[in-house]
Amino acid sequence: MSASTTAETASAPTPGGRGRGYAKGRAKRAEIIQTAILAFAEVGYHGASLRDIAARADISHPGLLHHFPTKAALLEAVLEYRDAVDDAAFAEDLARGTDFFEALVRIVERNQVRRPLVELFAGLSTEATTPDHPAHEYFRRRYERLVEQSTEVFEDRAARGGLAPGVAPAQAARSIIALMDGLQVQWLMSLDGPKAQRVDMAAHLRAYLALVLR
Numbered sequence: 001m002s003a004s005t006t007a008e009t010a011s012a013p014t015p016g017g018r019g020r021g022y023a024k025g026r027a028k029r030a031e032i033i034q035t036a037i038l039a040f041a042e043v044g045y046h047g048a049s050l051r052d053i054a055a056r057a058d059i060s061h062p063g064l065l066h067h068f069p070t071k072a073a074l075l076e077a078v079l080e081y082r083d084a085v086d087d088a089a090f091a092e093d094l095a096r097g098t099d100f101f102e103a104l105v106r107i108v109e110r111n112q113v114r115r116p117l118v119e120l121f122a123g124l125s126t127e128a129t130t131p132d133h134p135a136h137e138y139f140r141r142r143y144e145r146l147v148e149q150s151t152e153v154f155e156d157r158a159a160r161g162g163l164a165p166g167v168a169p170a171q172a173a174r175s176i177i178a179l180m181d182g183l184q185v186q187w188l189m190s191l192d193g194p195k196a197q198r199v200d201m202a203a204h205l206r207a208y209l210a211l212v213l214r
Helices: 003-011 015-047 050-056 061-067 071-095 100-111 115-127 136-159 169-190 201-212
Strands: none
Touching: 015 050, 015 061, 015 071, 015 115, 050 061, 050 071, 071 100, 071 115, 100 169, 100 201, 115 169, 136 169, 169 201
């Protein structure tokens, strides 16, 4: 059953107040996901245990397993949540007529106030380089999709004379993704230092775009 089908079923009125029960279950599920984000960000996927996450979320271990039968299932839900947050905001910007690259900058600006999600992504993307990690395929597909999408946008921009001389669309696409991910690590490392020395991810991304776009 798809997530949308589950949501529609959960929101449908049911006899005996079962609708309230479904709503309560969804709320607890969301709380577990938020708790898992913090746990995975702090100690990594392998370092976090379902028992610890259950305790943090104020639910029994069997209760957590009712929502997420395995740690891999919980990780999948966490990654889906992160994607849903970014995808919805990105789609909204594009629907308002925002340029693709400006919409990327806005994602970075939002990430600068979402430290737990950035920590989660930075940590998991490093862990997941090993083929046996449960998020390995997620990140492999993610990079394939982002490189393909960005290459198409750069190629379209090149066809309209919108790239600086010598800029190759495929190379620029991979470079901008690497820059965004690398800036996240540098930003996280700078947060414990003087405020004046904190990395401004959005400013650095804008500077790169100024070099490759016309």
